[in-house]
Amino acid sequence: MQRTRPKFLNLMEIRQPLPAVISFLHRVSGVLLFFPGIPLLLCGLEMTLSSPQDYAQFQSLVASPLSKTALTLLLWFFLHHLCAGIRFLALDLHYGGALAQARLTSRVVLAAGIILTLLVSLLIW
Numbered sequence: 001m002q003r004t005r006p007k008f009l010n011l012m013e014i015r016q017p018l019p020a021v022i023s024f025l026h027r028v029s030g031v032l033l034f035f036p037g038i039p040l041l042l043c044g045l046e047m048t049l050s051s052p053q054d055y056a057q058f059q060s061l062v063a064s065p066l067s068k069t070a071l072t073l074l075l076w077f078f079l080h081h082l083c084a085g086i087r088f089l090a091l092d093l094h095y096g097g098a099l100a101q102a103r104l105t106s107r108v109v110l111a112a113g114i115i116l117t118l119l120v121s122l123l124i125w
């Protein structure tokens with residue numbers, strides 16, 4: 001008896017459940033916080049502490065709309081990573097492991113990351 005296997009797997013048609021998407025976004029946000037996030041933070045810290053002229057240059061650089069957009073995106077990476085990390089810590093402690101609870105906490109993490117980003121970005125803009 002011959003099994004019929006798919007010959008072509010279209011990855012764009014596969015729909016992952018929300019907890020899997022949250023897990024993937026947690027990993028991606030962690031990587032993006034590590035690579036462009038830490039060097040940008042250290043560069044900005046060095047600019048603000050080196051001289052008053054560099055501090056003024058840093059202020060003018062951060063005042064541009066492109067920089068504010070990048071800061072808002074980095075802020076979402078951080079807040080999503082924080083909220084998802086708290087969720088995964090609760091899962092490690094065996095809280096919210098049932099399917100309905102996992103789906104609910106995934107929605108809460110996604111909503112909390114977006115809402116917190118909007119609230120904090122009001123201060124940036």
